Amino acid sequence: MERFDIIIVGAGLAGLQCARLLKNSGLKVALIDRKAQVDQRVHTTGVFVRKTLQDYHFPPGSLGPPVSHVNLYSPKGKKLSLESKHEEFAVGDMKKIYRYFLNESIKGGMIWCPQYQLMDIQKFGRDLLLDCMTPTGKEQMRCRLVIGADGVHSKVARLINLSQNQEWIVGVEDVYQIQSKDLKNKKPSFHCYLEPHLAPGYLAWVIEDGKEIHVGVGGRDKNYQAKSALDIFSKRIERDFNLKQQIKPERRGGRIPVGGILNKISNPHGLLVGDAAGAVSPLTAGGLDPCMRLTEFAVQTLAKYFSCPERDPVHILAEYSGERFQSRFFSKKWMRNSFNQLQTSQSLEFAFSILKRKPFKKLAQHIFFGRGSFPDIPELKDWKPSFIKRRGCP
């Protein structure tokens, strides 16, 4: 049986970013996913914020036109327009980005295993044995460390005893390809709707960037029926956005963890990244920027671990802890909890009328255009992934 230094479970943005940063590292890395193709079942809208766009490189042609304009609507349909002088957002073509990240990783020596579904993990000395279901039957893979990039309900987290997400919202959206010329020439904008019945505890949204229109709803009720809420919402805004004339190719959706970063995201068997680590802003539910940043920290930790002369430097893995980021998630969690209290149309209408006032408009501006979706990690300043000279024998 081939032995890998690292097996990454999950080829979403977090797993792919991890694989890409480990390319040419000299480590033996495998990336497994239950999907047959990396660009299947994309579940994210793909809105990247300014900070991510500034700090990371994306393949040419994979980002939509920049967006600097947001409209927020009250339950009664009142509008608050927010404009930034910066290019705040861009919607990524996630399929293209995933394919690009995967190809880069494969070129850099990573082994790609599609249609490998993780079923179980067993200890094997200091190593792990991963039981996977594949189209040809059960396969066992051996590795020193496993990376859980397997999303909100991470099996890796459960199997190696790390923290698991307990709170989430459900989001679902339809993506329309814009056909009509008028819409192509419209100013790219985000429209966010406070809709306590159709989107309890979150928002309904329309994003039009001249290429696509994303129409979605998210909610956190236990019995939330996201798909029927989306159908009702789409009908309601159909005329405003000329939806009937556009091609509707795709429905996306899934759960988004909003409980903040988890405490225990590493142990001597492995690490968690992305949604598996709860690395999502509890307030905005944006997880793409945290995916990129936390994964970079994870790879830096792995580099230190594998180049340390000690036999099994588990203290290095312990430095990768969610606790160090939790204070930064505190205010966002507090704001989310306050928002959750606003369950009725009246209370939301009232909160909206306050937001429209001058000093509070700044707060709205800060929520939508704030750059800090994930704390900066001082250790990452000037850090670049490189070949890892193994000095020990982990």
Ligand SMILES: Cc1cc2nc3c(=O)[nH]c(=O)nc-3n(C[C@H](O)[C@H](O)[C@H](O)COP(=O)(O)OP(=O)(O)OC[C@H]3O[C@@H](n4cnc5c(N)ncnc54)[C@H](O)[C@@H]3O)c2cc1C
């Ligand atoms: C509808 C919706 C819209 C969103 N829009 C935005 C947005 O616009 N901007 C933003 O910043 N964030 C957004 N988010 C959040 C963001 O998409 C996520 O935080 C991010 O995509 C998480 O990436 P990930 O790689 O951690 O997980 P995932 O993308 O969930 O990837 C997990 C991967 O693991 C694989 N996997 C799972 N279990 C196994 C197993 N047992 N064996 C093998 N493989 C397995 C899955 O097939 C999958 O490929 C949105 C989320 C949703 C649901």
